[in-house]
Amino acid sequence: MNDRSDAEILIIDDDASMRKALERLLRSMGYRTRTFCSAQEFLDTDFQSDSVACIVLDVKMPGMSGTDLQKELRKRDLPFPIVFITGHGTIPMSVQAMKHGAVDFLEKPFDEHALVQAISRAVEKGRQTMAFKREISDLEERYQQLTPREKEVLALVVAGMLNKQIAAELGTSEKTIKVHRGRVMEKMQAGSLADLVRMAEKLNIPTP
Amino acid sequence: MTCAVVLLTVIAFSPAYALPGGWEEHRGWIIGIAAFGGFVLGLIVAFFLRKDGRETGLCHEDLERLVRERTALLEAEVEKGRISQEALARSEADLKMVQEVAVVGGWSLDLRTNKLTWTDGVYEVFGLPRGTPLDYEKFLSLVYPDDVEYVNRSWNDALKGARYDIEHRILVDGAVKWVREKARVEFSDSGTPLRGLGIVQDITGRKQAEQEQYILRRQLTHVSRLTTAGELTAALAHEISQPLAAILANAQAARHILNDEKPDMDELHAILDDIISDDTRAREVIKRIRSLLRKESAKSGRMDINRVIEDALKLVERESRFRRITVRSALAQGLPPVTADPIQIGQVVVNLVLNAMDAIDEDSEPPRDVTVESRMNGETEIVVSVRDTGKGIGEEALRSVFDPFYTTKEDGLGLGLAISRSIIESHGGRLSAADNPGRGATFSFSLPVMGKEA
Numbered sequence: 001m002n003d004r005s006d007a008e009i010l011i012i013d014d015d016a017s018m019r020k021a022l023e024r025l026l027r028s029m030g031y032r033t034r035t036f037c038s039a040q041e042f043l044d045t046d047f048q049s050d051s052v053a054c055i056v057l058d059v060k061m062p063g064m065s066g067t068d069l070q071k072e073l074r075k076r077d078l079p080f081p082i083v084f085i086t087g088h089g090t091i092p093m094s095v096q097a098m099k100h101g102a103v104d105f106l107e108k109p110f111d112e113h114a115l116v117q118a119i120s121r122a123v124e125k126g127r128q129t130m131a132f133k134r135e136i137s138d139l140e141e142r143y144q145q146l147t148p149r150e151k152e153v154l155a156l157v158v159a160g161m162l163n164k165q166i167a168a169e170l171g172t173s174e175k176t177i178k179v180h181r182g183r184v185m186e187k188m189q190a191g192s193l194a195d196l197v198r199m200a201e202k203l204n205i206p207t208p
Numbered sequence: 209m210t211c212a213v214v215l216l217t218v219i220a221f222s223p224a225y226a227l228p229g230g231w232e233e234h235r236g237w238i239i240g241i242a243a244f245g246g247f248v249l250g251l252i253v254a255f256f257l258r259k260d261g262r263e264t265g266l267c268h269e270d271l272e273r274l275v276r277e278r279t280a281l282l283e284a285e286v287e288k289g290r291i292s293q294e295a296l297a298r299s300e301a302d303l304k305m306v307q308e309v310a311v312v313g314g315w316s317l318d319l320r321t322n323k324l325t326w327t328d329g330v331y332e333v334f335g336l337p338r339g340t341p342l343d344y345e346k347f348l349s350l351v352y353p354d355d356v357e358y359v360n361r362s363w364n365d366a367l368k369g370a371r372y373d374i375e376h377r378i379l380v381d382g383a384v385k386w387v388r389e390k391a392r393v394e395f396s397d398s399g400t401p402l403r404g405l406g407i408v409q410d411i412t413g414r415k416q417a418e419q420e421q422y423i424l425r426r427q428l429t430h431v432s433r434l435t436t437a438g439e440l441t442a443a444l445a446h447e448i449s450q451p452l453a454a455i456l457a458n459a460q461a462a463r464h465i466l467n468d469e470k471p472d473m474d475e476l477h478a479i480l481d482d483i484i485s486d487d488t489r490a491r492e493v494i495k496r497i498r499s500l501l502r503k504e505s506a507k508s509g510r511m512d513i514n515r516v517i518e519d520a521l522k523l524v525e526r527e528s529r530f531r532r533i534t535v536r537s538a539l540a541q542g543l544p545p546v547t548a549d550p551i552q553i554g555q556v557v558v559n560l561v562l563n564a565m566d567a568i569d570e571d572s573e574p575p576r577d578v579t580v581e582s583r584m585n586g587e588t589e590i591v592v593s594v595r596d597t598g599k600g601i602g603e604e605a606l607r608s609v610f611d612p613f614y615t616t617k618e619d620g621l622g623l624g625l626a627i628s629r630s631i632i633e634s635h636g637g638r639l640s641a642a643d644n645p646g647r648g649a650t651f652s653f654s655l656p657v658m659g660k661e662a
Binding site for chain 1: 452460529
């Protein structure tokens with residue numbers, strides 16, 4: 001298991017004693033925690049973290065509910081993994097939450113093992129998301145180093161066209177295309193054509 | 209004979225029955241009909257004299273046709289009369305049966321000799337053989353023991369001029385019967401009571417029906433409490449699982465802390481304090497549920513309506529916060545007390561407020577308000593109204609909102625308002641509903657002020 005202290009658990013619950021108890025429990029298990037008394041307070045702090053963060057979120061809260069916050073975070077493209085906790089959950093409520101990407105849905109009172117399992121999965125998911133995001137931003141950076149011509153060539157290469165076809169399409173010689181292609185592979189740090197295609201997919205580059 | 213006269217009048221005065229054309233003058237005509245006991249016995253005779261003596265035959269035909277038509281009409285009328293006579297006879301029989309069922313008897317008590325005289329009906333009510341010698345004491349000995357003092361006191365009051373109209377129990381061969389008594393005392397010129405004259409009516413049947421109704425209402429109230437409780441379960445379950453979850457998390461945290469090399473004793477103390485306070489919190493919730501579910505008969509007493517409203521609003525407070533609805537109260541100060549069961553009335557308030565909140569859709573525009581108001585209406589009653597800014601009721605639904613099992617909610621039983629109305633009416637008040645001129649609806653109930661009950 002990864003070191004727990006590199007993940008930050010964000011506890012959002014309107015009930016003060018629940019907040020305190022959860023904080024104690026998670027800290028005693030080695031997690032770093034932060035608490036918020038409402039969804040709005042969490043949004044207002046404009047939370048930023050370099051480490052992996054996941055949210056333990058109460059469903060029923062006055063004002064913005066847990067599920068409302070989940071929607072809002074998706075809208076803002078803040079894909080924090082969420083573990084919902086609820087005092088009185090309904091099946092439609094949990095189905096909706098899980099559909100929208102919640103990691104787990106725990107009914108209060110819950111066992112610490114269930115909580116730890118859910119949080120571990122959430123942290124793992126957070127790590128993956130973070131790694132993916134990092135990879136995308138890396139690729140994005142490399143892509144931005146390409147010249148406009150190289151970008152054109154890249155799009156046609158990943159569309160499966162041969163050098164000869166690309167040359168005809170762009171109205172230039174096959175030799176020139178070869179040079180462009182070599183630069184693209186180099187700048188994108190792609191080991192093979194298959195590698196380049198995967199990168200283009202991740203970057204969502206439109207093929208003609 | 210009356211019928212005949214009527215017919216004559218009709219023919220003589222109605223222009224529709226004017227005689228056929230060509231008859232410039234008729235000498236006269238007589239129509240006679242005897243109707244008796246529903247049968248037409250009589251005859252119609254007409255005499256005509258034409259001035260110029262022509263077309264007499266044709267005229268006869270016309271007249272005969274006319275007579276046939278009138279006769280048919282008359283027969284129909286008489287038939288109708290026969291039917292209403294039968295109806296009258298039937299209702300007389302009904303009345304007699306009612307008298308028999310109701311068993312009414314009369315009595316008189318000579319206050320100088322203490323001689324009590326009963327009609328046969330009274331002997332029958334009390335189940336004694338006719339002719340049994342009677343006096344006031346003998347009568348009292350037949351009264352149900354618990355009611356003797358009440359009856360005796362009422363009679364003594366009557367002897368001082370008070371009204372004597374009482375309901376009490378009697379024992380007939382060990383069985384309990386209910387009677388109603390009404391009497392008048394005759395006084396001498398000097399004011400000495402001379403004679404009591406009264407009637408006795410056996411009202412056991414009515415009392416039984418009342419008793420059954422009371423039991424039924426109590427059962428319904430219990431059901432309604434369960435229903436209301438069911439509607440509140442969501443809020444209460446949340447409230448109770450909250451402290452339970454905190455207790456568990458705290459205890460588990462404490463176990464981890466105890467595994468440390470140097471456990472933080474201050475933290476452990478703090479954890480235990482929090483566990484105790486959360487436990488208290490949970491017990492409070494349980495207590496509230498219990499008092500809501502307790503099946504007990506109505507305990508009417510002196511009650512402050514504003515306190516009942518405030519207690520009821522506490523129960524729905526959390527629910528209203530979740531629904532982002534503002535529940536306001538506008539309670540008049542210095543209201544006189546009412547005689548009522550605070551649990552039942554509180555339940556009506558909870559029910560009306562929950563309904564009001566249900567009427568406000570999740571996405572409806574502000575204001576999202578429920579206002580509970582209490583005020584005097586005249587000098588004899590207090591009115592409590594619950595006003596919302598929801599979608600209103602609508603003219604058609606207004607007619608049936610109080611009907612049992614009428615509901616517009618997916619998960620509603622449709623009993624809440626029916627039971628609320630029955631509770632309010634059993635307290636001598638009224639519960640009504642109306643749409644607001646602007647948005648939403650208002651449910652109001654009245655309760656008579658203590659001492660001003662009808």
